[in-house]
Amino acid sequence: MVGFKNRYMVMEVSVDPNKDISKDDPIILSQHNVSKAIKDSILLNFGECGLASSLGSLQVKYVNPITKVCIIRASRDEHQKVLAAITMVRSVGNCPVVFNLLDLSGPVNLQL
Template identity: 70%
Template sequence: MVQFKNRYMVMDVLVDSNRETGDVDPIVLSGFNVTKAIKDSIQLNFGECGLASSLLSFQVKYVNPITKICIVRASRDDHKRIWAAITMVRSIGRCPVSFNLLDLSGCIRVCRRKALECDETKFE
């Protein structure tokens, strides 16, 4: 029996601080918002076939709205496509954002440790 292999990406969501705060609501990061933005980017850049093949194991596993760190799971075969689509995300809702890859691993335990380290450094 063949085991299904995944890749986990620890991402830092960078919110544009130069945006005008007049009529734009402040961003509230949630798993739903991040998932929708990534799926829209996959569909826009790789089409319906790319979206369908990427959705087999794609999942946003963890989102921290305070420190703006998230963990994304993807299959080993499609992780480069999802990573490329994530770098092309320019906004969540109407708020401009960009993503920064902090760690890429095949094990969620290692990604969880890296996310905790990043959370601790942001709180210090």
């Protein structure tokens, strides 16, 4: 029996300081909004094949709208693609945002 090997990414969502935003329109973070923004980014940057390969394990597990922290699960094979797509997300809903990676679970081999 083989278990699924996943990576969990802890992300912080902050308002993009380079964009103009009215103070009356706060960021509305929900699992649905964050998930839709990530899936749209994967589709835009990696196409339908990239989205289809990522959808099997991609899930927004936790979103805290107060602290602006979310946890995203992706398979071990697809986590680099998902992380690349997350860094290219520029808005959640109508609010310009920037994602910041706080932690990534599992052994990480970053090759720069």
